[in-house]
Amino acid sequence: MISKSIFENQFIIRNAILDDVIQMEYLQSRCYPTLHESEILNRNHFANHIKIFPAGQLVIEEDGKIIASASTFRCHFPEHDSTFLEETDNLWLSNVHIPDGNWMYGIDMGVLPEYRGLGLSKEMYKARLEVCRNLGLIGQIIAGMTIGYGKVKDKMTIEEYCYGLEMNKYTDPTITPQRKSGFRWIKPLYNYINDPESGFASILMYLPVDEDYSLKKQLQNKK
Structure with missing residues (x-):
């Protein structure tokens, strides 16, 4: 389990507990105003996430106030594309969490708007990687929202935007920091999430515990 001070003891990053869920709900509403x-x-x-996979649920607090949270479940590497609701068992995780799965799938990470730009998301990714290492998992999988598309949606298609992101032609408020945190590009997921500002898309990425790990090599070996 995780519990430690960060940023010269200004914040505490730790595993979420049931007493946190009301604040986590509030944080969620602040972080995703355009999400359906x-x-x-x-x-x-x-509460259900904490029940089924307590080690994978994290929060950051400042003087008892929850300012960031992250939700995950364990799985094997997804072999087929799905929507966000399909991937998350309609947000409950009960039927998709695999106790002996070898990947951690991050379904949510939110930081209150007034605390963004401090590097708190990066700290949570690092903490999740520590959980992966402790549990013997390969690493993290995420589907990052292409939230920056809303500002250019009248100029290009979401496919063009995703290609530009892959080629580092554009920066995105979500995808770019995730890639700077070490996440590696896999592919776009179109019609994945019900959010018009992201073009209804996300980018599937992974971050392995072992820097020498190659997902491409693993997938080739399975064929």
Whole structure:
């Protein structure tokens, strides 16, 4: 389990507990104003995540106030494309969490707007990697929202935007920091999430515990 001070003891990063879920619900509503309500996590979802995979749920607090949170589940590497709701068992995780899965799938990470730009997301990715290492997992998988597309949606298609991101032609408020945190590009997921500002898309990426690990090599070996 995780519990440690960061940024010269200003914040504490730790595993979420049931007493946190109301604050986590509030944080979720602040972080995703353009996401469809059917894909917004609430306190009951968070409580279920804590119940089924306590080691994978994280929060950052400042003087008892939850300012960031992250939700995950264990799985094997996804072999087929799916939507966000399909991937997350309609946000509950009960039927997709595999206790002996060898990957950690991060379904959510939110930081209150007034605390963004401090590097808190990067600290949570590092903490999740520590959990992966402790559990003997290969690493993390995420589907990052292409939230920056909303500002250019009248100039290009979402496919063109994703290609530009892959080629580092554009920067995106979500995808670019994730790649700077070490996440490696796999592919775009179109019609993945119900958010018009992201063009309804996300980018599937992974971050291995072992820097020498190659997902491409693993997938080739399975054929």
